[in-house]
Amino acid sequence: MTITHTYDAVIVGAGGAGLRAAIEASGRVDTAVISKLYPTRSHTGAAQGGVCAALGNVEEDYPEWHAFDTVKGGDYLVDQPAAQILTEEAVDAIYELERMGLPFNRTPEGLIDQRRFGGHTANHGERAVKRACYAADRTGHMILQTLYQQCVKRDVRFFNEFYCLDLLLADDGRTAGVVAYELATGELHVFRAKSVLFATGGYGRMFRVSSNAHALTGDGLSVTFRRGIPLEDMEFFQFHPTGLYRLGVLLSEGARGEGAVIRNRDGERFMERYAPTIKDLAPRDVVSRSIYQEIKEGRGLGPRGDYVLLDLTHLDPRVLEEKLPDITEFARVYLQVEPTTEPVPIQPTAHYAMGGIPTDVHARVVTGSEETPVPGLYAAGECACVSVHGANRLGTNSLLDIVVFGRRGGDDMARHCEETDLPALPVEATTQTLDLLDGILTRQTGDNVADIRAELQDSMFDLAFVVRSEESLAKMGELVGSLRERYDRIAITDKGTVYNTDLMEAVEVGFLLDCAATLVAAAAARDESRGAHYREDHPLRDDANWLKHSLAYRNDDGSIRLDSKPVQMGPYVPMERKY
Amino acid sequence: MAASLTPAEILNSSDERRVGATPLVTLTLRIRRFNPQVSEEPWWDEFTIQVDPYERLVEALHQVKWHHDGTLTFRRSCAHGICGSDAMVINGRNALACKILVKDVAPKVTIEPIRGLAVLKDLIVDMEPFFDGYRAVLPYLVNDEETERERVQTPQERERYDDTTKCILCAACTTSCPIFWSDETYIGPAAIVNAHRFIFDSRDRAPRERLGILSEKTGVFRCRTTFNCTDACPRGIEVTKAIQEVKRAVLFDRP
Ligand SMILES: Cc1cc2nc3c(=O)[nH]c(=O)nc-3n(C[C@H](O)[C@H](O)[C@H](O)COP(=O)(O)OP(=O)(O)OC[C@H]3O[C@@H](n4cnc5c(N)ncnc54)[C@H](O)[C@@H]3O)c2cc1C
Ligand code: SF4
Ligand code: FES
Numbered sequence: 001m002t003i004t005h006t007y008d009a010v011i012v013g014a015g016g017a018g019l020r021a022a023i024e025a026s027g028r029v030d031t032a033v034i035s036k037l038y039p040t041r042s043h044t045g046a047a048q049g050g051v052c053a054a055l056g057n058v059e060e061d062y063p064e065w066h067a068f069d070t071v072k073g074g075d076y077l078v079d080q081p082a083a084q085i086l087t088e089e090a091v092d093a094i095y096e097l098e099r100m101g102l103p104f105n106r107t108p109e110g111l112i113d114q115r116r117f118g119g120h121t122a123n124h125g126e127r128a129v130k131r132a133c134y135a136a137d138r139t140g141h142m143i144l145q146t147l148y149q150q151c152v153k154r155d156v157r158f159f160n161e162f163y164c165l166d167l168l169l170a171d172d173g174r175t176a177g178v179v180a181y182e183l184a185t186g187e188l189h190v191f192r193a194k195s196v197l198f199a200t201g202g203y204g205r206m207f208r209v210s211s212n213a214h215a216l217t218g219d220g221l222s223v224t225f226r227r228g229i230p231l232e233d234m235e236f237f238q239f240h241p242t243g244l245y246r247l248g249v250l251l252s253e254g255a256r257g258e259g260a261v262i263r264n265r266d267g268e269r270f271m272e273r274y275a276p277t278i279k280d281l282a283p284r285d286v287v288s289r290s291i292y293q294e295i296k297e298g299r300g301l302g303p304r305g306d307y308v309l310l311d312l313t314h315l316d317p318r319v320l321e322e323k324l325p326d327i328t329e330f331a332r333v334y335l336q337v338e339p340t341t342e343p344v345p346i347q348p349t350a351h352y353a354m355g356g357i358p359t360d361v362h363a364r365v366v367t368g369s370e371e372t373p374v375p376g377l378y379a380a381g382e383c384a385c386v387s388v389h390g391a392n393r394l395g396t397n398s399l400l401d402i403v404v405f406g407r408r409g410g411d412d413m414a415r416h417c418e419e420t421d422l423p424a425l426p427v428e429a430t431t432q433t434l435d436l437l438d439g440i441l442t443r444q445t446g447d448n449v450a451d452i453r454a455e456l457q458d459s460m461f462d463l464a465f466v467v468r469s470e471e472s473l474a475k476m477g478e479l480v481g482s483l484r485e486r487y488d489r490i491a492i493t494d495k496g497t498v499y500n501t502d503l504m505e506a507v508e509v510g511f512l513l514d515c516a517a518t519l520v521a522a523a524a525a526r527d528e529s530r531g532a533h534y535r536e537d538h539p540l541r542d543d544a545n546w547l548k549h550s551l552a553y554r555n556d557d558g559s560i561r562l563d564s565k566p567v568q569m570g571p572y573v574p575m576e577r578k579y
Numbered sequence: 580m581a582a583s584l585t586p587a588e589i590l591n592s593s594d595e596r597r598v599g600a601t602p603l604v605t606l607t608l609r610i611r612r613f614n615p616q617v618s619e620e621p622w623w624d625e626f627t628i629q630v631d632p633y634e635r636l637v638e639a640l641h642q643v644k645w646h647h648d649g650t651l652t653f654r655r656s657c658a659h660g661i662c663g664s665d666a667m668v669i670n671g672r673n674a675l676a677c678k679i680l681v682k683d684v685a686p687k688v689t690i691e692p693i694r695g696l697a698v699l700k701d702l703i704v705d706m707e708p709f710f711d712g713y714r715a716v717l718p719y720l721v722n723d724e725e726t727e728r729e730r731v732q733t734p735q736e737r738e739r740y741d742d743t744t745k746c747i748l749c750a751a752c753t754t755s756c757p758i759f760w761s762d763e764t765y766i767g768p769a770a771i772v773n774a775h776r777f778i779f780d781s782r783d784r785a786p787r788e789r790l791g792i793l794s795e796k797t798g799v800f801r802c803r804t805t806f807n808c809t810d811a812c813p814r815g816i817e818v819t820k821a822i823q824e825v826k827r828a829v830l831f832d833r834p
Contacts, residue, residue, distance in 0.1 A: 037656055037662075037664070038664075038706065038710075040662075040663065040747070040748050041654075041656050041657075041662040041663060041664050042662075043656070043657060043662070045657070045661055045662055045747070046657050046659070046661045046662070094729075095726075095727075095728055095729050098729040098730060099722075099726065099729075099730065100719075100720060101719065101720025101722075101777075101780070101782065101783075103737060103740070103741070103744050103780070104729075104737075105734075105737070106732055106733060106734045106737050107734075108733075108734065109731070110731035110732050110733045110734075110736075111729060111731065112729050135744070138661075138744075138745065141661065141745075141747070142744065145744075145746075149718050149719035149720070150719060152714055152718060152719055153717075153719040184699065213656040213657045213658065213662065214655060214656055214657075214658060215656045247659075249658075249659045303600070326661075330659060330660075333660070333678060333680075334635075334659070334680075336633075448645070448646070449645075450641075450645030450646065492649050493648065493649030493650055494649050494650040494652075496614065496616045496617075496650070497616070498614065498615060498616055498699065498700050499652050499699060499700040499701075499703050500652075501644075501652050501653075502644070502649040502650065502652075
């Protein structure tokens with residue numbers, strides 16, 4: 001049986017982006033939030049280090065300096081007008097979070113305290129600047145809690161533990177709603193709406209070593225992709241340099257912001273060689289590649305020589321206790337290392353998707369190189385590509401992105417709802433979803449989902465990680481194809497309708513395979529190196545041919561068609577990226 | 580690097596302490612099961628697996644689910660103690676499965692759903708009554724005064740409520756409380772922790788309303804100071820202390 005609901009605005013995802021959009025839309029139009037996790041379980045809560053804005057509370061700073069850093073950090077693939085909006089609206093966005101109750105750390109004068117973070121500099125690269133506002137090392141937790149608290153205050157309507165599995169487009173091309181699966185009962189729900197915003201987060205679970213939650217499987221990207229919406233810049237995936245060895249649990253860049261340094265097996269602070277000016281605070285792509293280089297040249301540690309060390313031992317233990325308590329505990333609990341006296345084994349970890357569902361600065365989903373909006377369809381947060389992060393996101397810019405573009409999306413959705421009527425549902429609204437679920441449920445024997453996922457994660461980590469080549473990507477492309485074939489023959493054990501997480505995990509692996517296929521296709525085509533996308537066989541940036549965004553479309557037969565669109569330029573002319 | 584440590588010492592000292600470095604161990608998981616579509620009564624199942632001693636217990640549960648019994652059902656997401664999904668009764672005590680290492684419970688571990696909330700399937704319980712308690716204490720900042728920039732709050736004022744801002748709403752505290760087991764109208768430790776977070780925030784303007792709610796018969800005075808909640812909290816929050824501070828505030832009618 002299918003249950004039908006009607007709202008003006010439906011938001012899919014209750015992380016920072018979804019909640020901020022809900023706060024904006026819910027006061028003006030009838031709004032519902034659908035989330036596969038309880039809102040406070042969203043991975044925004046795992047963000048540690050900070051959210052940046054040129055408040056200038058601790059030292060001189062300007063939004064324009066922030067914009068420059070964002071564009072340069074993104075290796076000039078950033079749409080510059082969007083970066084200007086991001087950095088200018090940052091200041092009010094932070095004040096707003098504070099007014100909502102966010103417990104930022106404070107300066108002795110009682111203002112919001114700020115600290116250094118990778119790639120954020122004063123006056124166009126002169127020196128590191130204190131721009132990151134923070135609440136110890138649980139900034140994301142405090143943002144998620146604060147936004148959820150505001151939703152409780154506003155009595156926002158939530159549908160928790162509902163999995164969105166399909167997007168419904170009316171015959172005239174307008175957004176008509178979504179289909180969701182209720183985990184508790186196994187029932188399908190059709191949510192009719194005038195506008196839908198996807199805020200489903202990233203897909204870092206594609207890689208073996210990842211800082212991302214199990215739930216981050218690219219659902220929103222895959223759902224829209226299967227309905228003909230392209231995915232932008234999928235080849236750009238950020239590998240954060242300091243993940244706990246083998247586990248991938250993140251140790252915030254805030255640690256280096258407070259003075260921690262990375263060392264190789266000789267104890268050498270090697271970032272001095274790779275980024276002489278800002279050293280350990282170079283952007284993440286630079287640091288991750290440097291670590292890779294050190295390990296490759298035999299200066300890693302451990303039996304496999306495959307990790308380096310984050311050294312916090314010279315910091316005042318009080319700094320660890322007061323400003324970095326959570327990551328100190330992670331090292332203790334998960335690696336049994338005492339960070340005040342022992343350096344912590346680290347390796348790059350899959351962290352953040354720069355690419356995603358293409359949007360404009362109002363969070364409207366746009367397709368094609370002409371950027372044609374899909375009426376009523378929105379995306380914000382990590383699942384979206386505005387693009388403010390270009391080829392490599394700067395730390396603290398994502399938490400900023402989710403509040404700035406979450407707000408903009410909620411605002412424009414409300415405007416759109418006020419101006420339009422409810423589109424008719426397409427016929428057979430639930431057919432595609434039923435086919436998807438029945439296909440998995442009815443097969444009695446077949447391939448094991450977990451094996452497919454593990455092979456995907458292992459091979460993506462080996463072949464499409466920090467360093468890539470034509471050869472590695474070709475191999476990975478073939479592998480994704482064969483994993484897809486096996487996926488079409490999967491069988492699961494749980495055939496029930498009550499909390500069938502066996503079924504939902506199987507669906508999620510299908511979403512991951514879509515994201516992997518587009519990532520690999522776009523990475524194979526881009527024969528240059530830019531930001532997080534590093535091609536061993538083409539180590540230089542090639543602006544003449546590749547200063548453009550990639551778009552990946554799904555053909556009817558499931559294959560991928562690549563296209564591109566220009567980068568929106570602005571005041572900053574591409575130059576060599578040195579730190 | 581600390582001068583006292585050479586790289587070789589680091590190699591030798593800490594490598595055996597991490598995932599992948601030591602031989603697998605045998606772990607038997609004894610799990611309390613329930614599935615309304617299978618039986619009205621709960622039952623026990625045992626699974627014996629080979630697993631890395633430095634792996635998290637939640638990953639041992641995954642291993643069972645992924646390779647032995649796909650119907651085994653539990654909540655989890657972040658896998659590092661930050662999302663609050665996987666509070667369970669592990670060897671009789673409330674804890675997050677992702678913050679327990681296998682080596683600390685091998686060779687045998689007993690896992691049950693948290694108590695006092697209706698079990699829906701295996702380790703999944705109905706969280707709604709828990710969130711009802713949370714929502715009842717006005718868990719949001721109340722302050723409509725206009726400001727152009729941020730409000731000023733000194734580091735000392737900020738420190739006053741720091742501990743209770745860490746709460747991840749995992750319910751480990753509330754479901755370890757004997758008062759809550761016997762009377763689910765008791766608002767429970769987690770709700771009081773979240774009330775504390777605002778009552779002692781110098782920026783808040785509604786402490787009296789909250790204290791009023793907490794002074795009711797379902798409120799803070801049901802607490803008998805058994806400290807179960809403090810022992811259970813995976814975030815190290817001094818839950819009982821926070822409850823005592825709220826009690827005192829109710830008695831004196833001010834934070
Ligand atoms: C460990 C870690 C530390 C970080 N630290 C920082 C930092 O210090 N500063 C910074 O700026 N950035 C940081 N980031 C990045 C930043 O936290 C994330 O990019 C950002 O929080 C993403 O927010 P979001 O709202 O887009 O998605 P999320 O918070 O991931 O939320 C996704 C939501 O979508 C829902 N959802 C997903 N699929 C479905 C579906 N099919 N149906 C229904 N609902 C669905 C989920 O339930 C969830 O509510 C960090 C990231 C990690 C992993
Ligand atoms: S106070 Fe501790 S145990 Fe209780 S809900 Fe919060 S984090 Fe969990
Ligand atoms: S899985 Fe998130 S707290 Fe354990």
